[in-house]
């Protein structure tokens with residue numbers, strides 16, 4: 001069976017996009033890896049893969065190493081590889097390793113990845129090794145496994161296929177026959193020199209030109225001769241080495257008759273994807289253009305325009321991303337740019353024009369009826385425009401055509417959304433919310449994610465509506481919407497469930513406290529008086545109920561019901577408040593059963609310690625790991641520590657379980673130290689209950705002695721939320737542990753109340769910034785300020801700082817820029833079982849020793 005797909009991309013966002021595109025197609029097994037080491041762990045014991053998609057962001061050599069390393073993994077040995085070139089990579093398509101079967105740019109993933117794969121599937125049996133028989137597939141002219149017909153399929157240019165041995169024409173593209181006026185049967189009866197004559201080069205030189213330069217020539221046509229230039233590339237067809245030759249006429253597209261014909265065809269074309277593609281190709285062919293792009297912009301949704309189509313006729317080139325194109329920015333700002341002859345002077349400021357060597361360039365905004373900018377049309381050519389009096393108006397007509405296409409698309413999208421969005425607030429309505437909640441539950445069942453549902457009800461809203469009128473009521477609802485939206489992350493869902501009821505889904509929850517912070521924030525924000533247009537100052541408060549998936553219910557309906565019940569409990573407690581759903585008697589019974597079972601979990605071998613790496617922010621090398629407990633319940637499957645540690649604390653079992661974790665983690669750290677000698681720190685969580693045990697330091701000392709681990713390598717993590725006053729023995733215990741030589745880290749920093757006090761009094765070496773702040777980097781400026789201030793304060797007090805929950809590139813950049821010392825999070829690695837973590841260390845060692853061997857002696 002070859003069904004699995006492997007994605008390898010170091011950038012989390014790209015990884016996510018690749019995953020989503022394949023997931024949407026319904027592929028059941030998608031392994032998403034950050035690098036080859038991660039891939040090795042994920043693929044352990046797996047069947048051969050059907051496909052590998054690799055993001056390339058290095059140079060040619062590192063890409064080759066990457067592919068070679070992947071090929072060494074048994075499931076990867078035969079699968080076809082598609083390369084995704086990230087925007088600022090230095091690698092050129094021509095430098096891609098030979099094992100790459102196809103490639104595309106990162107900006108094309110959404111539209112092109114699946115077609116590329118389908119194309120590959122059509123050509124090669126899924127398990128057969130893909131032997132590259134032709135240059136890898138270019139985005140402009142996709143190959144079909146070496147068959148020269150690729151040049152006719154998409155890039156409808158003027159092409160001839162020539163046999164270099166007999167020098168005879170084998171086939172001509174439809175555009176060639178159309179433009180030359182000579183039928184295919186006529187062309188194929190002729191030798192190439194009867195069809196084309198090169199001014200300064202013999203055919204041998206033309207065929208042997210590996211640089212694919214454009215060479216001046218004349219083409220035989222029904223009208224006599226067309227002057228122009230041609231370039232060649234080698235292609236394979238059915239085992240034959242042939243030459244594909246492209247001709248472009250100096251005069252192409254400038255004749256009024258051609259322009260009129262073009263416009264007629266343009267406006268009779270469709271507005272779907274195929275229609276856009278056809279229109280773009282027509283313009284390129286008939287107007288003698290070398291570059292054409294259509295961009296769609298929606299500044300209200302994204303600052304980056306989306307590419308509708310982009311075509312470049314020349315050699316494979318990595319085109320600059322939209323943010324780098326200054327001309328595109330100007331056009332999207334509403335300016336028309338006309339440089340039919342003198343585009344070169346823009347080369348310094350616009351890398352697109354510079355890199356492609358464009359001499360003619362036109363940029364036109366795509367406008368709707370009210371003159372709003374919907375997007376941009378960019379067109380360029382390497383020669384000055386032959387007849388700009390014709391080219392310019394044709395491009396204006398084309399811009400109107402593309403603008404109409406974009407407008408139609410948007411209307412259709414909006415139509416789809418109609419009936420799903422609340423007209424007053426623009427929020428998803430109950431229908432859409434229920435649908436989203438179902439989707440989130442399906443995803444969470446697959447990924448193990450925990451999330452919360454909040455039911456927000458405005459207190460005494462009816463009173464406002466009845467006394468001040470509906471117009472004021474509407475303004476209140478709009479203002480409340482803004483407040484709710486500003487309290488959550490962009491990835492969370494806020495909906496208007498009914499009248500004055502709002503629902504929210506907060507995703508990817510690690511700790512209940514994270515949700516409570518949001519609920520608290522909403523309650524506080526609501527409390528701030530509202531200033532309505534020309535109206536009275538109003539105080540609107542809200543009551544909030546919270547339920548958790550999967551703890552409180554496995555389905556949408558019950559989750560909402562529980563959140564609703566909790567909201568009513570909050571109202572009955574005096575409103576302007578929040579409440580978490582209280583467990584039912586049935587749940588209580590289940591908890592009692594779990595507690596009884598937990599008693600035997602250790603003895604039954606159901607507990608496991610997972611390890612998550614901690615990374616030096618500068619070198620990105622591993623400096624430590626955190627031990628994280630897992631309970632593999634025989635019937636219920638894996639139960640997360642967030643759920644069972646509180647049960648263990650309630651029963652006092654945490655003391656023995658905590659000791660078990662400590663012993664295992666120290667033993668393992670010592671074994672890894674003996675094998676790898678990296679001096680890695682091991683972080684072990686201590687529960688508040690453990691910290692209150694008078695013999696804690698003796699227990700730790702015994703474990704250290706038994707396992708032989710250097711105390712200096714042990715870091716005990718103490719959560720910030722334990723109050724010093726409320727925990728007897730806490731201070732003495734911490735001091736004793738410190739005296740033993742262990743490090744102390746303050747966990748979840750920022751979530752408790754006594755942050756500064758705590759820091760000053762406790763003998764802590766490091767603080768761990770809570771992931772709820774890290775997650776809001778790039779989202780909430782207040783949380784960013786807290787992160788910045790925490791790092792600064794910790795450094796001033798000579799403490800190290802670790803950031804938890806680093807999930808995306810943006811978090812990493814921000815934390816680095818603000819001098820955070822160490823990082824931990826899914827961006828680098830999830831918590832791994834012991835065997836996988838060991839493989840990670842071994843792989844690191846192998847890679848490093850390989851790199852050292854390659855260094856000159």
Ligand SMILES: Nc1nc2c(ncn2[C@@H]2O[C@@H]3COP(=O)(O)O[C@H]4[C@@H](O)[C@H](n5cnc6c(=O)[nH]c(N)nc65)O[C@@H]4COP(=O)(O)O[C@H]3[C@H]2O)c(=O)[nH]1
Pocket residue numbers: 508509510612627628629640641642645658661685686687717747748771804805806807824825826827831
């Ligand atoms: N969303 C997200 N989460 C990330 C990311 N990176 C790490 N995490 C998760 O964040 C938690 C970090 O541990 P913690 O704050 O000490 O929080 C821990 C800790 O307080 C507690 N815990 C775990 N093991 C033990 C233990 O042996 N003893 C005690 N007393 N508590 C433990 O349970 C909590 C939850 O542990 P886990 O579920 O393993 O959850 C872990 C880890 O899997 C990320 O990038 N994104």
